[in-house]
Amino acid sequence: MEEKSTNKIAVFSIDVEEWYHLEYFKKSDTDKSKSVMDGLHTFIKIINKHSIKASFFIVGELIQTLKKTIIKLDSEGHDIGLHSYFHKRPVVQNINEFIKDTEDSLSEMKFILPNNSFGYRSPCFAIDRQRLDEVIKLGIQYDASKITQKEHPLYVNLDLHGFEKQERDIYKKDSFKAFEVSTIKFLGVNIPIAGGGYLRIIPWPLYIWLLKKYLKKSNFINFFIHPFELSNTNFDLPDNTPALTKFRYNYNRNKVEKRLNKIIKLLKENGYSFKTFSQI
Numbered sequence: 001m002e003e004k005s006t007n008k009i010a011v012f013s014i015d016v017e018e019w020y021h022l023e024y025f026k027k028s029d030t031d032k033s034k035s036v037m038d039g040l041h042t043f044i045k046i047i048n049k050h051s052i053k054a055s056f057f058i059v060g061e062l063i064q065t066l067k068k069t070i071i072k073l074d075s076e077g078h079d080i081g082l083h084s085y086f087h088k089r090p091v092v093q094n095i096n097e098f099i100k101d102t103e104d105s106l107s108e109m110k111f112i113l114p115n116n117s118f119g120y121r122s123p124c125f126a127i128d129r130q131r132l133d134e135v136i137k138l139g140i141q142y143d144a145s146k147i148t149q150k151e152h153p154l155y156v157n158l159d160l161h162g163f164e165k166q167e168r169d170i171y172k173k174d175s176f177k178a179f180e181v182s183t184i185k186f187l188g189v190n191i192p193i194a195g196g197g198y199l200r201i202i203p204w205p206l207y208i209w210l211l212k213k214y215l216k217k218s219n220f221i222n223f224f225i226h227p228f229e230l231s232n233t234n235f236d237l238p239d240n241t242p243a244l245t246k247f248r249y250n251y252n253r254n255k256v257e258k259r260l261n262k263i264i265k266l267l268k269e270n271g272y273s274f275k276t277f278s279q280i
């Protein structure tokens with residue numbers, strides 16, 4: 001029999017960005033009229049079907065277009081957060097550029113939801129401590145940008161000295177919280193067990209095996225996904241896109257909806273309750 005648990009928590013989040021915000025298309029001439037936001041609506045459909053609340057980190061330049069959706073999500077008890085203004089990695093911006101980028105996202109979001117406080121997730125998990133401290137100064141409630149995966153060329157290992165570890169992947173300093181993406185060590189490498197790309201690229205039986213192994217040890221799991229991974233919109237990627245990038249972008253996208261449904265069921269069967277970051 002499954003162990004009965006009252007305290008197991010799962011957080012589902014989505015980084016609401018367009019396909020052209022992805023780092024590997026940054027140097028291309030992208031046609032911004034093509035959108036993958038149907039993937040956002042698929043995500044909303046999935047979480048509604050299972051009656052769970054989720055956290056949405058939204059790129060600033062999409063806020064106006066998504067205004068109605070954001071207001072509706074907020075009114076339904078989901079968590080709204082920031083994901084930078086143009087999806088530029090914080091560590092490649094100087095400190096003043098970064099502060100302005102974050103302030104711009106924050107003020108645009110406050111214009112729509114004046115009474116809210118917001119969370120933050122850095123594009124590509126690429127924020128350092130100096131920039132995190134600026135996020136804290138701006139009155140952001142929590143950060144969800146930490147990942148421990150030194151092999152990934154874009155990620156930054158965020159230093160959280162002075163934070164108190166509350167639970168696996170949950171850290172606290174005064175009233176500010178920081179959340180780390182769930183990873184599991186396999187063959188010497190930290191694999192983000194709860195990340196979109198990984199649930200597409202790792203062979204599914206292995207993925208499920210790793211996930212079950214993870215769930216035996218942890219009371220907290222922190223998932224993230226992107227609209228393009230759930231989108232049914234197909235269009236030609238820019239001409240100069242390398243084959244490996246095309247593969248990483250497209251591989252098993254058509255399976256993500258089904259897989260997310262299975263993962264949610266599995267988590268529920270194992271006694272996890274779904275919360276937003278704000279609720280923790």
Ligand SMILES: [Zn+2]
Binds near residue numbers: 015083087122124
């Ligand atoms: Zn992103």
